[in-house]
Every structure is written in structure tokens, then in C-alpha cells.
Amino acid sequence: xxxxxxxxxxxxxxxxxxxxxxxxxxxxxxxxxxxxxxxxxxxxxxxxxxxxxxxxxxxxxxxxxxxxxxxxxxxxxxxxxxxxxxxxxxxxxxxxxxxxxxxxxxxxxxxxxxxxxxxxxxxxxxxxxxxxxxxxxxxxxxxxxxxxxxxxxxxxxxxxxxxxxxxxxxxxxxxxxxxxxxxxxxxxxxxxxxxxxxxxxxxxxxxxxxxxxxxxxxxxxxxxxxxxxxxxxxxxxxxxxxxx
Amino acid sequence: xxxxxxxxxxxxxxxxxxxxxxxxxxxxxxxxxxxxxxxxxxxxxxxxxxxxxxxxxxxxxxxx
Numbered sequence: 001x002x003x004x005x006x007x008x009x010x011x012x013x014x015x016x017x018x019x020x021x022x023x024x025x026x027x028x029x030x031x032x033x034x035x036x037x038x039x040x041x042x043x044x045x046x047x048x049x050x051x052x053x054x055x056x057x058x059x060x061x062x063x064x065x066x067x068x069x070x071x072x073x074x075x076x077x078x079x080x081x082x083x084x085x086x087x088x089x090x091x092x093x094x095x096x097x098x099x100x101x102x103x104x105x106x107x108x109x110x111x112x113x114x115x116x117x118x119x120x121x122x123x124x125x126x127x128x129x130x131x132x133x134x135x136x137x138x139x140x141x142x143x144x145x146x147x148x149x150x151x152x153x154x155x156x157x158x159x160x161x162x163x164x165x166x167x168x169x170x171x172x173x174x175x176x177x178x179x180x181x182x183x184x185x186x187x188x189x190x191x192x193x194x195x196x197x198x199x200x201x202x203x204x205x206x207x208x209x210x211x212x213x214x215x216x217x218x219x220x221x222x223x224x225x226x227x228x229x230x231x232x233x234x235x236x237x238x239x240x241x242x243x244x
Numbered sequence: 245x246x247x248x249x250x251x252x253x254x255x256x257x258x259x260x261x262x263x264x265x266x267x268x269x270x271x272x273x274x275x276x277x278x279x280x281x282x283x284x285x286x287x288x289x290x291x292x293x294x295x296x297x298x299x300x301x302x303x304x305x306x307x308x
Contacts, residue, residue, distance in 0.1 A: 042260065053262035056273045063277070098287075102280050113273045117266055222255065222288040225297040233299045242299050 029214035070100030078160030088089030095223035101139035
């Protein structure tokens with residue numbers, strides 16, 4: 001196990017393994033995307049309260065989940081690299097930030113578009129929406145911080161501290177619909193044993209969640225590769241690889 | 245398999261595009277999402293090529 005962690009932590013090993021890995025995961029992503037879209041847009045019946053507008057859920061929920069998930073990945077990698085100074089976790093954190101920011105942006109935009117026909121407004125300053133907006137600012141702050149330092153190690157450390165302080169926002173987002181009264185509806189599938197939606201609606205949603213997750217991993221691996229090259233451009237394996 | 249085929253038979257193209265009157269909302273949400281996801285892939289791949297080319301250039305300059 002330790003040996004495996006050590007191997008995976010080596011940038012060259014990570015680079016080598018990421019090339020076939022990203023291809024296979026991209027295929028899983030494409031299949032689940034097609035399946036999820038077909039199921040969500042064609043097979044699932046219209047909602048009895050929201051009509052066809054509920055189909056936005058197939059983008060909104062996966063995007064919102066991933067916005068939290070990617071943030072936790074960055075925070076975890078930040079903590080690991082603060083404690084053990086591992087290069088690969090710095091790289092994962094940096095490469096994740098723009099992807100997480102775009103998921104957050106999507107969650108906000110699709111939510112606003114969904115809100116207009118259902119609530120009569122694109123935006124309200126309630127707990128769920130405001131805390132998700134703060135999450136977007138945390139991502140943007142992290143990205144700005146990364147480009148503010150010429151030394152990547154210092155940038156990674158500063159970013160890790162910012163992100164770890166911002167972790168307090170994650171439970172606030174998650175529980176906001178229970179703690180405060182809000183326009184936002186309660187969770188749809190938090191209770192997996194007894195979900196509040198029908199299977200023909202649920203299965204496409206789970207497929208879309210899988211699609212978004214594999215999309216994240218694919219783009220993360222591609223971005224991580226160029227980060228690794230940027231870090232390691234002086235090492236012999238990069239030179240060999242580039243000349244080849 | 246049956247469900248998948250039935251879905252196709254029951255749905256007319258008109259229904260599909262009009263989305264029960266919510267076409268503007270549903271399709272704009274899907275459109276924006278596709279643009280954002282597509283840009284994510286393109287920018288990531290472009291980034292990789294850019295870094296590779298930069299390193300290549302640096303190595304060639306060092307040789308001279």
C-alpha cells in the first residue's frame with residue numbers, strides 16, 4: 001500500500017499512467033453522458049408539478065454535487081501537501097480549481113434558469129444560493145492566488161490555506177436547505193433507500209452524476225499532465241519524452 | 245430494452261423540442277452547460293500542447 005502511494009506520488013509514474021487512464025475514463029464519460037441525456041430528456045416522464053422544466057435537474061444536481069466534491073478534493077490535497085509536501089497533491093489541487101469553478105458556475109446558472117419558471121425569479125439572496133455563490137468566489141480567489149506567485153510551491157501553500165479556511169462553507173451549503181427556510185427545494189436523493197423520485201427519473205440522474213464525475217477525472221488528468229510538465233521540465237524523463 | 249424503444253415511439257419531435265412550454269429554459273440550460281463543458285476540454289488540451297511546445301523550444305534553445 002505504502003509502496004503504491006509512493007509510486008503514485010511520483011510525477012513520472014502519474015504522468016505515464018494518466019495517458020491510458022484518461023482515455024478509458026473519457027469513454028465511460030461519453031457513454032454515461034449519452035445514456036443520461038437520452039434517459040433524462042426522452043424516457044423520463046414530465047414531473048407532475050414542474051412539467052418538463054424539471055429536466056434541468058439532470059444538469060443542476062450533478063454540477064452542484066461536483067462543485068462541492070471538487071472543492072473537497074482541493075482541500076484534501078491542500079492539507080496533504082501542507083503536511084507532507086507532496087508535489088502531486090499540489091498538482092491535483094491546481095488542476096482541479098478551474099474545473100470546479102466551472103461546475104459551480106454551471107450549478108448557479110442552471111439553477112437560475114430553473115428558478116425563473118418555478119419561483120418566478122432568477123435569483124434570491126437565500127442561504128443555499130448565497131453560500132454557493134461564495135463557493136464560486138472561493139474558487140476564483142484560489143485561481144487568482146495561484147497566478148499571483150511566481151514560485152509554485154508558495155502559491156500552492158497559500159492556496160491550501162485559503163481553501164482549508166473556506167471548507168467551513170461546505171457544510172453550510174449542504175445543510176442550508178434544512179437550517180434556513182428557503183425557496184430551494186429539499187434534497188432529492190439524500191435518502192437512497194427511499195428516494196423521493198421515481199426510478200425512470202432517478203436512473204438518468206445517477207448516469208449524469210457518473211458522467212460529470214468521470215468528466216472531472218478526465219479533464220483533471222489532462223490538466224495535471226501539463227502541470228507536471230511545467231513542474232518537471234528540467235528532469236531527464238521530461239526531456240526524453242518531449243524529444244521523442 | 246422495451247422501455248428504451250417505447251420512449252422513442254411515444255415521443256414526437258415536436259414534444260421533444262417544445263419541452264411542454266419550457267423550451268427556452270430547458271434548452272438554454274443545456275446549451276450553456278455544453279458550451280462550458282466543451283470549453284473545459286478544449287482549454288485543457290490546448291494547455292497541454294502549449295506546455296509541451298514551450299519545453300520543446302526551451303530544449304532547442306539550450307542546445308544551440
